[in-house]
Amino acid sequence: xxxxxxxxxxxxxYALFALVVGYFSTSPRYHLLKEGEGLLRLSLQHPGxxxxxxxxxxxxxxxxxxxxxxxxxxxxRERSPVAVRVELDGKPIIDDSYxxxxxxxxxxxxxxxxxxxxxxxxxxxxxxNDDKNVQGYTHDRAFALNVKPGQIVLIDFQPELGxxxxx
Amino acid sequence: xxxxxxxLSPPSVAxxxxxxxxxxxxxLFGEGSNPLRQLGALAVWMFWVVLxxxxxxxxxxxxxxxxxxxxxxxxxxxxxxxxxxxxxLHRYASDGFxxxxxxxxxxxxxxGKYSGFRWFSWVSGVPLLWLALASGLIGYWLVADTRALFVxxxxxxxxxxxxxxxxxxxxxxxxxxxVSDRLFSLLIFLHIGTALFILLGLWIHLQRxxxxxxxxxxxxxxxxxxxxxxxxxxxxxxxxxxxxFSRVPLSVPIDWFYAGIFPLMQLISPIGLxxxxxxxxxALLVLPWSRRTPRPAPAVVDLAxxxxxxxxxxxxxxxxxxxxxxxxxxxxxxxxxxxxxLCASCGICVGACPSSTPFRSxxxxxxxxxxxxxxxxxxxxxxxxxxxxxxxxxxxxxxDHGADVTQLDAPARVNISLPCSxxxxxxxxxxxxxxxxxxxxxxxxxxxxxxxRLGGQWxxxxxxxxxxxxxxxxxxxAQVQLLHAQKGQEAQLHNQLIEIETTQxxxxxxxxxxx
Numbered sequence: 001x002x003x004x005x006x007x008x009x010x011x012x013x014y015a016l017f018a019l020v021v022g023y024f025s026t027s028p029r030y031h032l033l034k035e036g037e038g039l040l041r042l043s044l045q046h047p048g049x050x051x052x053x054x055x056x057x058x059x060x061x062x063x064x065x066x067x068x069x070x071x072x073x074x075x076x077r078e079r080s081p082v083a084v085r086v087e088l089d090g091k092p093i094i095d096d097s098y099x100x101x102x103x104x105x106x107x108x109x110x111x112x113x114x115x116x117x118x119x120x121x122x123x124x125x126x127x128x129n130d131d132k133n134v135q136g137y138t139h140d141r142a143f144a145l146n147v148k149p150g151q152i153v154l155i156d157f158q159p160e161l162g163x164x165x166x167x
Numbered sequence: 168x169x170x171x172x173x174x175l176s177p178p179s180v181a182x183x184x185x186x187x188x189x190x191x192x193x194x195l196f197g198e199g200s201n202p203l204r205q206l207g208a209l210a211v212w213m214f215w216v217v218l219x220x221x222x223x224x225x226x227x228x229x230x231x232x233x234x235x236x237x238x239x240x241x242x243x244x245x246x247x248x249x250x251x252x253x254x255x256l257h258r259y260a261s262d263g264f265x266x267x268x269x270x271x272x273x274x275x276x277x278x279g280k281y282s283g284f285r286w287f288s289w290v291s292g293v294p295l296l297w298l299a300l301a302s303g304l305i306g307y308w309l310v311a312d313t314r315a316l317f318v319x320x321x322x323x324x325x326x327x328x329x330x331x332x333x334x335x336x337x338x339x340x341x342x343x344x345x346v347s348d349r350l351f352s353l354l355i356f357l358h359i360g361t362a363l364f365i366l367l368g369l370w371i372h373l374q375r376x377x378x379x380x381x382x383x384x385x386x387x388x389x390x391x392x393x394x395x396x397x398x399x400x401x402x403x404x405x406x407x408x409x410x411x412f413s414r415v416p417l418s419v420p421i422d423w424f425y426a427g428i429f430p431l432m433q434l435i436s437p438i439g440l441x442x443x444x445x446x447x448x449x450a451l452l453v454l455p456w457s458r459r460t461p462r463p464a465p466a467v468v469d470l471a472x473x474x475x476x477x478x479x480x481x482x483x484x485x486x487x488x489x490x491x492x493x494x495x496x497x498x499x500x501x502x503x504x505x506x507x508x509l510c511a512s513c514g515i516c517v518g519a520c521p522s523s524t525p526f527r528s529x530x531x532x533x534x535x536x537x538x539x540x541x542x543x544x545x546x547x548x549x550x551x552x553x554x555x556x557x558x559x560x561x562x563x564x565x566x567d568h569g570a571d572v573t574q575l576d577a578p579a580r581v582n583i584s585l586p587c588s589x590x591x592x593x594x595x596x597x598x599x600x601x602x603x604x605x606x607x608x609x610x611x612x613x614x615x616x617x618x619x620r621l622g623g624q625w626x627x628x629x630x631x632x633x634x635x636x637x638x639x640x641x642x643x644x645a646q647v648q649l650l651h652a653q654k655g656q657e658a659q660l661h662n663q664l665i666e667i668e669t670t671q672x673x674x675x676x677x678x679x680x681x682x
Binding site for chain 1: 413
């Protein structure tokens with residue numbers, strides 16, 4: 001094969017390589033949401049209440065313990081799971097319970113969920129129970145939303161801001 | 168005539184496809200400049216471009232949350248011919264690295280180059296795939312645009328699904344307030360750290376490869392550089408809009424070479440993606456032991472015939488031969504020692520050994536280093552026996568991995584296939600001519616197409632007197648021919664042989680060594 005034929009074909013094949021690299025570097029575009037959708041996100045990190053209150057040890061109990069471990073109060077570390085129920089326009093879209101972190105279940109519960117929601121006006125109702133010993137929910141808040149295309153509605157839990165917040 | 172060599176299992180469909188592609192590309196690019204034969208070297212070259220351009224980007228990168236976006240975006244807007252070009256090179260070289268690495272893995276798999284003595288190179292390459300993915304994804308995060316936010320969210324959701332990380336991980340970059348300057352310092356540290364680990368991993372990956380070809384041939388390098396540069400000029404890498412934590416763009420122009428895992432994650436869940444990744448990696452890691460083909464016996468050293476010259480050490484493509492202090496008390500200071508686990512049983516060391524000459528007067532030809540499954544004495548006996556029954560024949564020494572010379576039966580032709588043409592000591596050609604061969608043809612795979620990497624080159628250099636043991640100058644002539652013929656090129660080789668035989672018969676010159 002003559003070099004006058006080979007070199008252009010070589011150049012063409014290298015260009016094809018460049019085309020593949022260049023195209024897949026940005027294309028095809030990945031569609032995160034459909035037209036007319038926003039995104040609802042639940043992201044919270046919150047330690048539930050301690051499951052059992054501290055109690056005072058009796059003198060007999062203390063006597064049976066090694067001297068270096070004789071603390072008068074016994075405080076189990078396990079925390080309550082955090083239950084979350086989210087309703088959008090009266091329909092439950094999240095209804096889950098998040099276990100506390102750690103081997104002793106004494107850490108914070110963390111939740112992350114993401115789902116597209118239609119744009120427009122919605123009623124959002126968020127209820128949270130961070131104490132297993134309490135029936136029902138310990139935090140309850142409703143929001144009126146007007147979701148725009150591509151808008152992120154973030155449900156968070158900030159005790160210093162009064163509990164459930166939407167950002 | 169039956170071949171003396173060990174026969175190999177036939178190549179798979181994928182292997183035959185690669186051979187066919189190689190032959191076409193060889194014809195177009197030339198064997199030495201065929202990019203398909205240099206995928207690993209090209210990937211390493213791309214990686215050097217990534218490192219070089221990355222050094223500049225690191226200098227100008229602002230690691231604050233507020234300044235990260237601007238510091239990269241202004242490269243494209245304010246200095247497109249320097250910073251913008253470097254940035255584009257960084258992106259496209261990393262994409263090229265990913266693509267070439269994937270092709271390199273597929274090619275080696277198709278050719279069956281993952282088991283036996285090659286297991287180490289294969290297994291040590293698997294972590295590199297993960298490191299490349301991690302470094303590439305973190306790199307996109309640094310740009311702090313909407314694409315970065317997509318990548319950050321994807322990483323957060325993916326890693327957050329792993330036990331021990333949890334959903335709390337996502338909170339570090341779910342709002343603008345959560346993103347701190349320290350996050351970008353951490354990211355640049357991880358980005359560069361993983362790249363340096365890739366470099367370390369490459370060094371480990373090539374540990375069992377002697378004279379590893381980490382640089383593509385010059386024409387290939389020039390073409391690749393030109394291609395990369397042209398791509399950067401035609402389609403410069405640009406930032407998207409700055410990351411906005413309150414909005415999701417409806418669509419993102421993602422880099423599919425790296426971020427392509429996230430659309431898959433949307434389909435199969437983060438845990439599903441972990442399962443795919445871990446299962447795929449484990450499958451790759453155990454692949455070398457999935458083939459039940461027995462390994463041929465490794466080369467063995469005969470100390471009585473080893474003078475410690477070190478030629479086998481120099482020529483072994485896999486570092487399987489080392490020189491160690493002499494143990495038998497002879498006057499030579501060192502001896503060759505074969506590390507069995509590393510030995511490919513290619514016989515290149517046999518061809519390199521100065522004691523591998525068939526002219527030695529000893530009854531049984533014993534060489535300093537030999538293949539137990541195919542001793543050199545057997546090859547000599549085969550040549551002698553064949554020439555007794557076929558005086559004036561053409562002796563064709565072929566390679567098990569190249570064109571199958573056993574298919575080339577013709578009157579007055581003796582075909583002997585060796586594990587590699589590099590196993591043939593050059594003196595064997597002279598020996599065959601002196602014992603009545605009309606001519607000797609060595610059919611090598613080619614200097615750049617050897618299955619054992621260096622056999623074709625050593626064969627060429629030895630027969631042309633460029634490398635010891637060299638064919639003596641007066642023996643180099645029409646009676647000894649070196650041809651290149653790869654698997655699937657049996658017909659072309661046959662035609663070349665007929666042409667050589669016809670031409671030489673027509674010249675009617677009696678072979679000078681005919682006895």
